[in-house]
Amino acid sequence: xxxxxxxxxxxxxxxxxxxxxxxxxxxxxxxxxxxxxxxxxxxxxxxxxxxxxxxxxxxxxxxxxxxxxxxxxxxxxxxxxxxxxxxxxxxxxxxxxxxxxxxxxxxxxxxxxxxxxxxxxxxxxxxxxxxxxxxxxxxxxxxxxxxxxxxxxxxxxxxxxxxxxxxxxxxxxxxxxxxxxxxxxxxxxxxxxx
Ligand SMILES: C[C@@]1(CC(=O)O)c2cc3[nH]c(cc4nc(cc5[nH]c(cc(n2)[C@H]1CCC(=O)O)[C@@](C)(CC(=O)O)[C@@H]5CCC(=O)O)C(CC(=O)O)=C4CCC(=O)O)c(CCC(=O)O)c3CC(=O)O
Ligand SMILES: NC(=O)C1=CN([C@@H]2O[C@H](COP(=O)(O)OP(=O)(O)OC[C@H]3O[C@@H](n4cnc5c(N)ncnc54)[C@H](O)[C@@H]3O)[C@@H](O)[C@H]2O)C=CC1
Numbered sequence: 001x002x003x004x005x006x007x008x009x010x011x012x013x014x015x016x017x018x019x020x021x022x023x024x025x026x027x028x029x030x031x032x033x034x035x036x037x038x039x040x041x042x043x044x045x046x047x048x049x050x051x052x053x054x055x056x057x058x059x060x061x062x063x064x065x066x067x068x069x070x071x072x073x074x075x076x077x078x079x080x081x082x083x084x085x086x087x088x089x090x091x092x093x094x095x096x097x098x099x100x101x102x103x104x105x106x107x108x109x110x111x112x113x114x115x116x117x118x119x120x121x122x123x124x125x126x127x128x129x130x131x132x133x134x135x136x137x138x139x140x141x142x143x144x145x146x147x148x149x150x151x152x153x154x155x156x157x158x159x160x161x162x163x164x165x166x167x168x169x170x171x172x173x174x175x176x177x178x179x180x181x182x183x184x185x186x187x188x189x190x191x192x193x194x
Contacts, residue, residue: 007137009120016044020080024073024097025087026050029111031057033085033121038064040124049077050088075100087111114138123148128160
């Protein structure tokens, strides 16, 4: 069914190893969000705060130097944070996290709760230097997951060779900016010609 709706979210590729991320909660949802975050960005700087952490969450966190603080959420944990993900089983705690973040202009995602998200986590495909992020505008996370699996399958592993080769080639091209752009476009046009 064509509804005429359009995804107006703006994707960015964050250097999360330069940013301080807080995950509130240490249960199943925290583990899911942490797992996808670290799968894409193994060096992300993450701190977690929860009164209780599940075993699997602890193993994952330890393997990636994620700091775990055993405590209930309090506003002081937002200090110096850029991005916060709330995953607790207490609606009122998640809403408090959301409001505290809004007051401090910190980007916040209440997992699985779109009205309380400044941004959504997406499906992510990584092949060497190439990364594709997928969003269904929050309409169907399952579709995002299936598309991620589809692109993981169809995008060739050696796509990174093309990137590396063109990176070398662009260093060797002489001339001004326009001439370089023209050469690179000429060199790669067969990729999009039917
Ligand atoms: C809006 C968003 C906000 C956010 O959390 O950021 C959101 C919201 C919700 N998710 C829900 C459930 C599920 N989420 C998944 C999976 C993923 N969810 C992810 C992102 C997002 N989920 C954001 C939108 C992304 C977009 O725009 O498409 C992915 C892509 C990335 C990630 O989690 O890091 C990751 C796949 C990663 C991968 O595999 O690559 C599965 C599938 C499964 O696990 O098999 C299910 C069960 C099936 C189902 O319900 O569809 C529910 C209902 C909860 C309830 O029942 O109450 C809501 C709430 C609602 O929709 O209202
Ligand atoms: N598990 C799932 O796949 C799904 C869960 N949900 C909902 O998401 C919420 C979380 O689910 P789970 O992660 O499975 O629960 P969980 O019980 O595994 O984890 C909840 C976490 O929140 C922490 N927590 C509780 N109070 C806190 C506080 N004041 N400050 C900081 N942390 C606190 C707990 O210590 C625990 O680590 C629930 O409301 C659930 O209904 C929704 C859809 C799917």
